[in-house]
Amino acid sequence: MRVTNNMLLSNYLRNISSNLGTVGKMQQQMASGKRITKISDDPIGAISSMQVRVKLYKSEQYQKNVNKALTWLDETESSVMELNEVIKTAYETVVGQSTDTMDEEERTAAAQLIKQLRDHVVTIGNARSNDKYIFGGYNVSNAPFEADGSGNIIYNGLDMTDGANAAALDAMEQDSIRYGVGFNITMDVSTTGVELLGTGDDNIYTILDDLYNALESNESNDGLTGFTTKLQDSQNNVLSIAAEIGGKVNRLELIQNRFEEDILTYTDRKSKIEDVDQAEAIMNYKMAQSVYEASLQIGSQIIQPSLVNFLK
Amino acid sequence: MSSLFYGLEIAKTGLKVSQQGINLTGHNISNANTVGYTRQRIIQNSIEPSSGLSRISNTEKSTIGGGVAITMIDQIRSDYLDRKFRNENATLGNHNKRAEELDYIETVIDELSDTGISKSMADFFNSVSEFSGDAVNDEIRTNVQQNALKMLESFHHYYNELTDLQNTYNENMNATVIQINELITSIATYNEQIFGYELSGEQANDLRDKRNLKLDELSGLININYNVDSDGRLIVSCEGTELINHTTTTLLETSADATTGFYNIYYESTTTDFNYTDGKLMAYKNLRDGSTSDDIGIPYILDNLNTLARSIAREFNDIHSTGYTKPDDSTLSQTGINFFDVPAGGYGDITAGNLALSTEVLDSVRNIAASSVVVDDLQSGNNEIALELAKLSSRKDLADVGNFEEFINSIVVEIGIESAKTQTLSNSQTAIVDNLSQRKESISGVSLDEEMVQMMTYQHAYAAASRVLTALDEALDVLINRTGTVGR
Numbered sequence: 001m002r003v004t005n006n007m008l009l010s011n012y013l014r015n016i017s018s019n020l021g022t023v024g025k026m027q028q029q030m031a032s033g034k035r036i037t038k039i040s041d042d043p044i045g046a047i048s049s050m051q052v053r054v055k056l057y058k059s060e061q062y063q064k065n066v067n068k069a070l071t072w073l074d075e076t077e078s079s080v081m082e083l084n085e086v087i088k089t090a091y092e093t094v095v096g097q098s099t100d101t102m103d104e105e106e107r108t109a110a111a112q113l114i115k116q117l118r119d120h121v122v123t124i125g126n127a128r129s130n131d132k133y134i135f136g137g138y139n140v141s142n143a144p145f146e147a148d149g150s151g152n153i154i155y156n157g158l159d160m161t162d163g164a165n166a167a168a169l170d171a172m173e174q175d176s177i178r179y180g181v182g183f184n185i186t187m188d189v190s191t192t193g194v195e196l197l198g199t200g201d202d203n204i205y206t207i208l209d210d211l212y213n214a215l216e217s218n219e220s221n222d223g224l225t226g227f228t229t230k231l232q233d234s235q236n237n238v239l240s241i242a243a244e245i246g247g248k249v250n251r252l253e254l255i256q257n258r259f260e261e262d263i264l265t266y267t268d269r270k271s272k273i274e275d276v277d278q279a280e281a282i283m284n285y286k287m288a289q290s291v292y293e294a295s296l297q298i299g300s301q302i303i304q305p306s307l308v309n310f311l312k
Numbered sequence: 313m314s315s316l317f318y319g320l321e322i323a324k325t326g327l328k329v330s331q332q333g334i335n336l337t338g339h340n341i342s343n344a345n346t347v348g349y350t351r352q353r354i355i356q357n358s359i360e361p362s363s364g365l366s367r368i369s370n371t372e373k374s375t376i377g378g379g380v381a382i383t384m385i386d387q388i389r390s391d392y393l394d395r396k397f398r399n400e401n402a403t404l405g406n407h408n409k410r411a412e413e414l415d416y417i418e419t420v421i422d423e424l425s426d427t428g429i430s431k432s433m434a435d436f437f438n439s440v441s442e443f444s445g446d447a448v449n450d451e452i453r454t455n456v457q458q459n460a461l462k463m464l465e466s467f468h469h470y471y472n473e474l475t476d477l478q479n480t481y482n483e484n485m486n487a488t489v490i491q492i493n494e495l496i497t498s499i500a501t502y503n504e505q506i507f508g509y510e511l512s513g514e515q516a517n518d519l520r521d522k523r524n525l526k527l528d529e530l531s532g533l534i535n536i537n538y539n540v541d542s543d544g545r546l547i548v549s550c551e552g553t554e555l556i557n558h559t560t561t562t563l564l565e566t567s568a569d570a571t572t573g574f575y576n577i578y579y580e581s582t583t584t585d586f587n588y589t590d591g592k593l594m595a596y597k598n599l600r601d602g603s604t605s606d607d608i609g610i611p612y613i614l615d616n617l618n619t620l621a622r623s624i625a626r627e628f629n630d631i632h633s634t635g636y637t638k639p640d641d642s643t644l645s646q647t648g649i650n651f652f653d654v655p656a657g658g659y660g661d662i663t664a665g666n667l668a669l670s671t672e673v674l675d676s677v678r679n680i681a682a683s684s685v686v687v688d689d690l691q692s693g694n695n696e697i698a699l700e701l702a703k704l705s706s707r708k709d710l711a712d713v714g715n716f717e718e719f720i721n722s723i724v725v726e727i728g729i730e731s732a733k734t735q736t737l738s739n740s741q742t743a744i745v746d747n748l749s750q751r752k753e754s755i756s757g758v759s760l761d762e763e764m765v766q767m768m769t770y771q772h773a774y775a776a777a778s779r780v781l782t783a784l785d786e787a788l789d790v791l792i793n794r795t796g797t798v799g800r
Contacts, residue, residue, distance in 0.1 A: 004757035005344065007750060014746070038418045039728025040735060047725050050423060050430065054717045057434035058705070061441050068445045132448065132693065138683075140448060140693030156690050177693055179445050183706050186699060274424075307761040311768070 012299045019292040026285035035276040049273045056266045063259045069179045075129035080242045091231045098221045111215035118208035135193040137175035153205040204234045319784045325379030326777030333770035344758040348525035350387040351758045387517045397748045398531035402590040404741045405532035409595035411738035414731035420473045423724045432463040437705035444698035447682035471665035478610040481600040488593045493563045495530045500561045535590035551587040608730045616723045617664035623713045625652035635681030635697030645687035
């Protein structure tokens with residue numbers, strides 16, 4: 001094939017330019033640390049990378065939500081256990097008072113103790129976590145429990161012992177706050193006041209109130225025996241709530257661990273796809289550089305001589 | 313017997329031709345680096361003896377020819393390669409331009425960085441998720457509002473950049489048509505010049521080279537076919553319609569559409585659309601108008617972004633408007649508030665460029681609804697609606713898009729794959745065209761070594777011819793000055 005000077009030159013230029021392009025690309029990879037700067041560099045890898053990114057963003061947020069839920073449940077658990085202590089103390093008092101050896105003075109003293117315990121139930125019921133009331137159901141800004149002074153306990157504006165409010169109170173029991181703690185996972189974190197204290201006349205406040213009245217009026221021992229059963233039932237209720245909360249906390253901690261692992265996995269996978277291995281990058285760069293230099297050298301030997309040099 | 317002067321004439325032709333030869337070699341060498349130059353060669357033939365048809369036969373069979381004459385100065389060029397080159401050049405013009413522009417579009421729609429729609433959408437829904445954990449806090453509500461505004465900014469940015477690009481392509485189309493018209497006019501002018509010159513029987517080599525260059529340039533802009541008819545007139549057509557017939561031209565004209573501002577290209581003084589299927593003009597057109605997944609262009613990308621914007625607005629509003637806002641001292645808790653603004657024409661009028669928050673949400677973050685019932689003293693913690701809103705980003709059953717994140721990802725990847733594909737096509741087409749260029753250069757290019765040898769040949773021929781002249785001159789001298797001087 002006939003070869004002209006221009007052909008040699010244009011071949012040479014094309015190759016030089018292509019080699020320099022490779023050097024530039026290797027340099028960019030090394031400087032940015034990224035193997036993929038545009039999706040067209042590796043479309044399939046880019047798809048995986050983008051999916052992993054989304055999961056990473058979301059996992060970090062869910063982790064925050066889980067922590068929030070755990071804080072809330074923590075506070076709930078302490079309050080529940082405090083209520084348990086209240087019931088235990090009341091129970092011991094009743095048992096102690098159910099012997100005829102107790103006289104009216106001691107009965108009155110016990111009544112005062114019960115009165116204090118009764119009022120403390122309201123304080124527990126109005127417990128807060130991060131300035132939100134935790135036992136009010138959807139009511140987190142106003143104290144849910146109020147004693148009306150005549151021995152009735154008002155929950156969210158409704159008298160708990162009034163039979164007419166039974167349906168409304170029942171509905172309120174369903175109003176518990178949920179948090180989103182994972183992809184399509186929500187968790188019920190709140191315990192409503194109704195659940196905690198008990199329904200209707202069997203709620204712990206009314207029980208304690210009745211007990212107080214009984215002791216005040218120096219009720220006979222037979223009259224007091226009914227209270228022990230009621231207190232026991234109340235305690236069982238509270239303990240089962242505590243168990244439920246314990247279970248939820250366990251589950252959330254498992255979820256939390258899961259997210260921690262996941263975040264590590266996702267970060268690792270993202271890095272594998274997107275990032276460039278520094279050692280490999282430097283090697284590639286050096287190779288591209290040496291190819292470029294070799295082509296420069298050879299070019300200088302091809303272009304210069306021609307027949308003109310040899311004719312006299 | 314032929315005269316001595318006849319011999320002088322013969323030598324003279326030798327000198328003339330050698331001189332021309334050296335001149336031509338000089339011409340070739342000077343133009344060795346001229347773009348589009350085709351090397352020229354002298355075609356010389358021997359001159360036949362003028363008494364070839366004599367009625368009287370000569371006793372001495374000694375007639376010789378009259379020397380050498382140049383019949384033509386020819387250029388060495390392959391028409392076949394020219395045709396092939398121009399065919400492939402149109403495809404190259406198309407793929408090259410498209411690959412270049414798609415590459416640029418990819419840098420605009422950069423979802424791999426932290427500034428894309430993907431990240432801002434994730435940030436927004438994350439703040440909604442945080443909101444679902446605390447329906448009371450105003451700071452978190454403000455976060456939701458701010459992240460929403462950032463997300464809107466991403467949408468607007470893409471929309472504006474892409475629309476700008478579309479307008480640029482439109483203007484480029486106009487500029488290319490102007491270029492095409494210039495080329496058509498100048499080819500027609502060359503046609504006239506070449507035809508006129510060649511009436512004398514000579515070949516207009518340098519003019520032809522210039523015309524070929526123009527044809528090469530035109531072939532990169534649109535796909536052309538050309539023929540030389542029996543009279544030597546060049547006819548250039550595109551998709552069957554003649555653009556140049558010798559000196560008659562059919563120029564193109566552009567006319568901007570009244571509403572979109574996009575140019576339609578017509579044959580001059582008609583409203584018939586210019587028919588073409590390849591070349592750089594086609595690349596611009598496809599980028600400006602391509603609206604399906606088989607024909608990806610800016611409209612396709614914009615359509616998808618608009619669908620996503622619409623879907624986010626609609627799905628979010630549908631849930632949000634059933635929720636109740638947070639009251640304060642002067643306003644009660646309300647329902648029916650949209651989070652995103654819905655224009656008068658409905659959701660269909662929402663684009664990625666005009667997606668906005670509703671005036672209520674812009675006015676006050678209290679208007680971001682979390683609760684499923686009227687918010688009074690007893691419902692301040694109600695977050696049911698906020699939970700549903702947060703779930704939106706994980707749902708895969710949304711109308712038109714499936715899942716928000718997956719939708720934007722699939723658009724972006726589609727563009728990436730198209731760009732990679734076009735890059736490959738462009739590379740392979742470049743290799744083809746380069747190969748053809750090489751072959752053309754191999755045939756038509758000037759080789760300095762070869763010209764040196766030619767020059768030496770002509771030089772020797774000139775020297776030899778002048779020797780002959782000298783010999784004849786001396787013979788004449790003898791004849792004239794020294795013959796018949798006996799006795800003088």
